[in-house]
Amino acid sequence: MPKELNDNICEDAIFERIYKKYAKDLYNFLYYKYGEQYNPSDKTQEAFIKLWNNCRKVPFNKAKAFLFTVANNMTLNDIKHHKIVLKYHLEKPELYTNESPEFILEQEEFLQQYQKVLEKLSEEQRVAFLLNKAEGKKHSEIAELLGVTQKVVEYRIYSAFNILKKELKGFKIK
Structure with missing residues (x-):
């Protein structure tokens, strides 16, 4: 070797x-x-x-x-x-939008109205509604978090949705 x-x-x-x-x-x-x-x-x-x-x-x-x-x-x-x-x-980020200034203004106004109506809801309704719609939690998860039954959670979300529908023109959730 x-x-x-x-x-x-x-x-x-x-x-x-x-x-x-x-x-x-x-x-x-x-x-x-x-x-x-x-x-x-x-x-x-x-x-x-x-x-x-x-x-x-x-x-x-x-x-x-x-x-x-x-x-x-x-x-x-x-x-x-x-x-x-x-x-x-x-790659340069877009510094412009295709939305008209009127649309942007309407969107901001709608958001302000939405926040005002959310403030009018009871705390239980607001919490259940936002946990479901904003965070995407299921009714059973929310019930477990809040220590209530699933039916109570469903009622709170449904009543919050009805108030928002009455107070805001064109309010829809998918």
Whole structure:
């Protein structure tokens, strides 16, 4: 068996020998393949750090393949990250709406009226109604939360709905 296969990468002298042998080649590989914008010197250093952290797992004869694979994968991950960042920078949020100013004003007025009518409801009606319609809880869940029967919850929601229907023009719930 050749002596190289038995060399332990975790020994400082052997690791230094690997660094001196492959660092320049790894840097050149990354630089020529991806260019300066992806920091080939940083990727080279990070690859050697990963090799050092995994020195017990990587045999001497696999060190070069490990370094080049790790550095290449880090650069590809960096490229993928830059593409995602670029994609979100290019997407601009809409600064306008298609609704007319009258519609927006009517919507705000309706919301104010809705809140006033909700304030007029008894606390039991309001709580049951909002738990059901705003939070989407089922009648049985609300009954358990409030410590009442399901029929009581149904009555509170129904009576709140009737008050809202009387007080607000065009009030509907799906």
